[in-house]
Amino acid sequence: MEILAFVALFLLAIMFFSLIVAVISIIGLWKMFEKAGEEGWKSIIPIYNVYTLCTIVGVSPYWLLILVATTFFNALPGIGSIIDGMAMLYFCVIMCVSTAKSFGRNEDFAIGLFFLPFIFNCILGFGKTEYVGPTPMSDPVGDWILGLFNKENTTKNNTSNRTNNTNKNVRETEVLEETEVNFCRKCGAKIEDGDAFCVSCGTKIN
Secondary structure (H helix, E strand, O other): OHHHHHHHHHHHHHHHHHHHHHHHHHHHHHHHHHHOOOOHHHHHOOOHHHHHHHHHHOOOOHHHHHHHHHHHHHHOOOHHHHHHHHHHHHHHHHHHHHHHHHOOOOHHHHHHHHHOHHHHHHHHHHOOOOOOOOOOOOOHHHHHHHHHHHHHHHHHHHHHHHHHHHHHHHHHHHHHHHOOOEEOOOOOOEEOOOOOEOOOOOOEOO
């Protein structure tokens, strides 16, 4: 019983400490959002707070969809969890570096954001640091993934444009054919549809 009580007390202490860390981190994030011109309450909504931070620091919000997609790799034995973990780690590095640079800090400060976000968020939020604008870290992986989708969309748009242009040319040709006017080859008088002879000079119309 004493062991169970000790384990329960230890778990409660961990939960209490985690709650304090989460609250402190959110408070710092709230002040960071306000410095960047965003409403502070957005920091308390899960997922939406990450989306808002992405827009503040210039990281593509599509990364959230990429992370959701990589979670399905967990169904694969062994390598699945590795792929998901690497994607999450890469995203966290991008966010930390981009956040530091967007608030006028260097890459060294990003290390603190990575390991101790609840402390360094407060430094950014309550300190003299000012928001300088979206300054994202170079993201070749995200650019490559998004480029695949953009390439597909570009191909579809080009195909659609070619189809529309073809249809437009066909319609213009039909209109020209419908409105085509014939003239007598001898006197130049206008010839109406159905006329067998020119009404002006009497020349037979072939």
